[in-house]
Amino acid sequence: MDFPYEKDNKERIPLEHYLSEYRNIDPKEAAERCGVEYDEEKQQFHIRLMGFRYLVDFPEFAVHKEDENEEGAFLLLDMVPAKIIVLRFLISAQVVKSSGKYLTYREVPWGEVYFRQFEGRCLMRLKFGFGFKLDKFAEGMEKIPGVKKLSLGDVSYEFEFINGLHVRFILWAGDEEFPPSSQILFEDNFPYAYQAEDLAVVGDISISTLKALAA
Structure with a gap:
């Protein structure tokens, strides 16, 4: 769908x-x-x-x-x-308690089918929007209420997207030799609330909020 x-x-x-x-x-x-x-x-x-x-x-x-x-x-x-x-x-949606595990987009039901769309719409947008500006990434993330700083990648944060459902943004910085890279992880209770196609919208809204806060 x-x-x-x-x-x-x-x-x-x-x-x-x-x-x-x-x-x-x-x-x-x-x-x-x-x-x-x-x-x-x-x-x-x-x-x-x-x-x-x-x-x-x-x-x-x-x-x-x-x-x-x-x-x-x-x-x-x-x-x-x-x-x-x-x-x-x-x-x-049905919000159930998370086990504490986080999933890549490929790991959610039907995620493999829609991965290319998600990659272009979210992962590419995140890494090229902030992969060379980790300070701006951190500045924006720190303005999200309840955000939690993590120790994954070069810089990473966990935040609540909507009541009871959390997301992690992870960035690896780019330099003159290597491009930046990014990962978006979804709390393992997401599939009870949203379908794979919805998660691209979740990523879109999250990145748009981040860009507004980092401006």
């Missing part, structure tokens, strides 16, 4: 589809299934995306900052692919 996340109508059509499905969910069941807080009185989900906190209205999908004074990269307010990935999360 391929979800069109491109521009204009190719974003609008899937967004309208998921908005329709969202209105029909049981919010209390979704909150329990996804491990998120739902305020029945205010009819709002509490969602964290890239560490930034949002309130998401139900049944109309309106998004607000949880703290209007908080600064950061709040891509969910305006970015259509971010809205779709959160809608899909609330509609059908």
